[in-house]
Amino acid sequence: MLKVESIHYGIVIDHITQGKGKKIFDKLNLGDVDYPVVLLRNVPSSKYGKKDIIKIENCIDVDMTMLGLIDSNITINIIENEKIINKMKVEIPKEVQGLFRCKNPRCISNTELYANPSFKLVKFNGTAEYVCEYCEELTSYPL
Amino acid sequence: MSLVGKHLIDPGDFTLDELNSVFQLAEKIIKKEEKFSEICKGKILATLFYEPSTRTRLSFESAMLRMGGKVLGFSDANVSSVAKGESIADTIRTISAYADIAVIRHPKEGAPKLASKYSTIPIINGGDGGHQHPTQTLTDLLTIRILKGSLQGLRVAFCGDLKFGRTVHSLITTLSRYPDNKFMLISPRELRLPENIKYSLENYKNIEIIETENLESVIDNIDILYMTRIQRERFFNEADYVRLKDSYILNKDKLKYAKKDMLIMHPLPRVNEISYEVDEDERAVYFKQAEFGVYARMALMALMLGVYKNA
Known part of the structure; x- marks a missing residue:
């Protein structure tokens, strides 16, 4: 099993529907940034079978409206000192x-x-x- | 209740009570027009017609002139500043300084809505592409109200181009707000009523709607037959227009099976979808409809300008 280090401060975009991780990665322009970013694809998930995950070692503003449009399954985890301090569920924007x-x-x-x-x-x-x-x-x- | 400060972009902008106030005033004007001949003195209507129109523009002009007001505007976008590339937003901000109320016709759908966001004077949608034509709806409803005595409990059939026919979209949406109306949609498959219009009908899941391609099969059970023209200007492809243009032609033979008190309505202009022989039939009310249109627009502008005080 592939092992990726946990992040210290930043954001984890979790429960991305399998196959949509790359689209979100591109929409957030994460290919152009200079802080650590990881896109994990086809990760085993007890809930969905497989899922994609994006980990971002930085405090950035994510566009929840845009994420909701692409995939309403997503959960956003805000990380501080390697601990989840806030969990947010994305919704299809009204x-x-x-x-x-x-x-x-x-x-x-x-x-x-x-x-x-x-x-x-x-x-x-x-x-x-x-x-x-x-x-x-x-x-x-x-x- | 007041219509001052409101725009009319979509018939849904007015409550049923507000629509009723327009019809009540229109009926008063019909009874004693001379009492209203000065109520818009000193007021100016701007007619901004980015698309050719004869009757809507002239009907608005006639309505304002009959109330003692004045009219300015253009009827060809090619000779206005639009031809120089001016945006609708800039045009309407400027016109707001020249006139007290404006009517806009535009080939692009949603253009009057955009104008209303930048205007400081009331905006009336005079027809936007295949989208909405609310003052035709006021005209149609006034006609039905006067000639049928009610706007509810009617079996209304729409025939022809239901896809691009903006008068149909506005009228069916508004009639669905009155109780117990039932609709028959008669059109070729390619020109059916768009899904978004069906979805927007008030309480649409419970409304009885019959869709058919055959006028003859339903004509014996209709209170109002609303005919429409297949509009050449709405087609991107001339071949499609030619194939569909003669889909429905109403003639004396077909009318043999219709109810004696059915109304035959049409927003005009007609091409050949109603034979000229039908004009003599007392059920044909489309020219009466055009006449009522002037009164509906008089009442609308008088209320939006706030000049009517129990004249």
Whole structure:
């Protein structure tokens, strides 16, 4: 079994659905940082069978909205002195601004710079369904 | 209850009581129009039409002129500052200094909503792409209210382009807010009512909706038949338009099976989806509908501007 050292101060993004770790790693631009970061893939999990984990040896702001969009299974653990001091469960965001575009080519948010794409969650069934604030079209964001 | 300070982007922006206040005032204007001929004196309506329109623009202009107000604006985006690349936000911030109320028609869906965020004057959506056309809905509801006496307990059929037909989207969404209305959706498969509109219907899971491609099969059980044009300008592909444009043509033969008191409505302009012979049928009310549209817009602007004080 691969052994990775625990972190002293930082964040552990745990319970990532197997296969989504790389996407989150890229979305957080962790490939460009100069502090220690580990992406663990296909880690055995009693709950999910297998999971991905990201460990970050630094206190950074993670975008919970973006993480919720990609994978609502995620748990964020805040680590201090190698101990978990806070655990947060990510949720599918009820409102999203500027993270993706409306799929309707006739929507004003695809042509006017002033129109920041804004969405509200209306339902989800494997894919989150967001309704555009401007044109009210449903836009799915692949989880 | 007051409509002062409100925008009308979507019919859902108004409560049923607020909609009712517009219809009540419109009915008063119809009864004694001369009493309202000066109530907008000193007020200016800006008509910002980024897309061609004849009747909506003229209906708004007529409505404001009949109330003693003035009108300015453009009806072709190519000759306005838009052609120079100005954003809607900048245009509306400027127009807010020139007029007291503005109506916007735009080919992009959500454009009036964007304008309302930057405007300091009331904004009325005069139609945005295939999305919404709330003042046509006021017109349609006023027509139904006057000619049917009620806005509830009706079997309403929508026929034609239900996908891009913004008048359909606005009207069905609003009618679903009144109790006991049932809907029949008659369209080719490609032009069905979008899922997001169905989802947005009030209490949509409990509303009776029948979808069919065949007008003849349901025409004997309809209180209101709302015909729409297959709109060439909404298609990206001309071949699709040509294939679908003559899907439904209402003629005397088909009307033989319809109820004697059914209303035939159409937001106009029509192309060939209603034969001219139908115009003589007393159930055909689409020109009456256009007339009521002026009164609905008069009442709307008078209430949004706060100039109506039991005239």
